[in-house]
Amino acid sequence: MNTTLDLILEGGTVIDGTGAPRQRLDVGIAADRIVRLGDLSRVPATRRFDATGCIVAPGFIDVHTHDDRLLLEAPEGAHPKLSQGVTTVITGNCGISLAPLHSLETPPAPLDLLGAGPWRYGRFGDYLNELEESGPAVNAACLVGHSTLRVSRMERLDRVATMREQRLMASDLAMALDAGAIGMSTGLYYPPATAANTDEVIAVGAPLTAARGIITMHIRDEGDAIADALSEALLIGRALGIEAVLSHHKLVGKANHGRSVETLSMIDAASRSQSVCLDCYPYNASSTMLLPGRIAQSDDVRVTWSQADPSAAGRSLFSLARERGVPPEVLAETLQPAGAIYFAMSEDDVGRILQYPATMVGSDGLAHDVSPHPRLWGTFPRVLGHYVRERRLFSLETAVHKMTGLSASRFGITEKGILAENHYADIAVFDEQSVGDAATFENPTAVSTGIKAVFINGKLACRDGETMEVHAGRVLRHGRSN
The missing domain is CATH 3.20.20.140 (Metal-dependent hydrolases)
Known part of the structure; x- marks a missing residue:
């Protein structure tokens, strides 16, 4: 029975989050759920999203x-x-x-x-x-x-x-x-x-x-x-x-x-x-509060914020200390409260x-x-671009599993993390060849490349980096159906 679906993502290659090999499948969505996977070219839908040439994965x-x-x-x-x-x-x-x-x-x-x-x-x-x-x-x-x-x-x-x-x-x-x-x-x-x-x-x-x-x-x-x-x-x-x-x-x-x-x-x-x-x-490199005890073990320390001296944000603590003629540990004390990135x-x-x-x-x-x-803005595309495509540390299927199905399983998040029928329609569509992080330590809020679309609970929340819906998420309460 060809009931009209709300949305079909068509033409893409599905990596389902389990670690299994990719497959060429369309994804059919009704309300907030995935209801069909397969060749849906003849299935009527209110909307269709062209995912041709892209990977369709769990969010x-x-x-x-x-x-x-x-x-x-x-x-x-x-x-x-x-x-x-x-x-x-x-x-x-x-x-x-x-x-x-x-x-x-x-x-x-x-x-x-x-x-x-x-x-x-x-x-x-x-x-x-x-x-x-x-x-x-x-x-x-x-x-x-x-x-x-x-x-x-x-x-x-x-x-x-x-x-x-x-x-x-x-x-x-x-x-x-x-x-x-x-x-x-x-x-x-x-x-x-x-x-x-x-x-x-x-x-x-x-x-x-x-x-x-x-x-x-x-x-x-x-x-x-x-x-x-x-x-x-x-x-x-x-x-x-x-x-x-x-x-x-x-x-x-x-x-x-x-x-x-x-x-x-x-x-x-x-x-x-x-x-x-x-x-x-x-x-x-790690990041947390500015701790003088962490300075000696680091090749460099970059200030992320300082209440005492806002102008220090984004600067190397070592460079600032040389400019001001004080040891880095002493300068760190004067910047408190503050945060830092440690290259260690x-x-x-x-x-x-x-x-x-x-x-x-x-x-x-x-x-x-x-x-x-830059991890705030670039973590997941960096895994897909730098560690999978460039360094070939593991397969794309393994990377997606580590970022979806494995996480859902370990944290007890039900009906998420895997693209399967009756699971929630949380989906990321990306270009395998161009996905990557753009954020750097010098420009930490640059938007990643190659993320074509993001769907949350069946709603298009983001397209090509542009926010489309800022209230599509839900609170996932332990032990309850979400």
């Missing part, structure tokens, strides 16, 4: 973002996620979430990486409800930050939480999970949580076990002590008996270059007895980690930096 899932506040906004012009084919984001990473925290003052760094504005969501459900009402640009699944819980419940952050404080944080987490949060994130590397011990994290995260939530972890150290930090993270995942995600896995500092062989071996061994995976961004990683490690079968792709972009890391 990309950015598993590591700090888009908590960005999702509440409707930015003019190109959108940093829509323009690169992203249709779903995971927010609240690295222990940092916009809720539950009600504060009249600016919370301590790195919570300020989520941008300026009130922290007014005393309950996580309040944040999800407002996000749902405002209509996000992309689909969003949201984590609760352990550091945010600490800031909300503890007067002093330089110690382990008391048993009472742990119970209060666990209760807040349980309420958030009931409201639809998908899990909890940690950021034990950062000042608000460095004093927390392993037992505290397990106690606060206890509600995750029964709720079958997920835990994502910015581990305690990514440099010299990475083996101990990785062991701690794996222990936390085992104790809770849930999926554990190792956030933006990397090795920083020249002394640690090449150690991804060691860390991936540790992860591989652990995966035989527990569920563990990781995410990675395709760059050999090995490209060989980045490639090796990206190739690991359980590695997903996440941008870790910071949407509110004045001069952001």
Whole structure:
């Protein structure tokens, strides 16, 4: 029966997100779902989209973002996620979430990486409800930050939480999970949580076990002590008996270059007895708050923002320090609060980690930096262009799987991440030969090339980098049909 479909994407080559070989298929959509795949040339449709010569893939899932506040906004012009084919984001990473925290003052760094504005969501459900009402640009699944819980419940952050404080944080987490949060994130590397011990994290995260939530972890150290930090993270995942995600896995500092062989071996061994995976961004430079302790291990440091000296944004800290006749560490102190990009990683490690079968792709972009890391705008096209087409690190089918089906499976996002009948119509259409990142460290907000169209829940959200619909996304609540 040839019922008229709302939309048919015709003439394209489908890479379905499972890792299977590509096929020449049309994609038929009714309302927000894919309803037919095959030769639909004779099937009537209200609209037809010519995808001839293009790859038709599931919309990309950015598993590591700090888009908590960005999702509440409707930015003019190109959108940093829509323009690169992203249709779903995971927010609240690295222990940092916009809720539950009600504060009249600016919370301590790195919570300020989520941008300026009130922290007014005393309950996580309040944040999800407002996000749902405002209509996000992309689909969003949201984590609760352990550091945010600490800031909300503890007067002093330089110690382990008391048993009472742990119970209060666990209760807040349980309420958030009931409201639809998908899990909890940690950021034990950062000042608000460095004093927390392993037992505290397990106690606060206890509600995750029964709720079958997920835990994502910015581990305690990514440099010299990475083996101990990785062991701690794996222990936390085992104790809770849930999926554990190792956030933006990397090795920083020249002394640690090449150690991804060691860390991936540790992860591989652990995966035989527990569920563990990781995410990675395709760059050999990281970005976070400006930390004087990170300067010596970096070949260069680029300031992304500074409240004390806005003119420093986009400049090399080392160059500025020479101009001003002061050591870089001293200058870093005078720029606070501030953010930075650190060039301290090995490209060989980045490639090796990206190739690991359980590695997903996440941008870790910071949407509110004045001069952001280019990963905010270029992560997914960079994988497709630089690492697939140019370096041939893995096949296009494998790359798409790492950015779609694998991510949906690990994060428990149902009916997304794979192009299949009855799945939601989240789709990226791109040119295999021209797709690539245009954003650079000098011009970090340049729009990627080769992303022809992005559909979210059946709606055309972006075409050739131009935003067409800024409210096509939905809130993906844990344990509920979306």
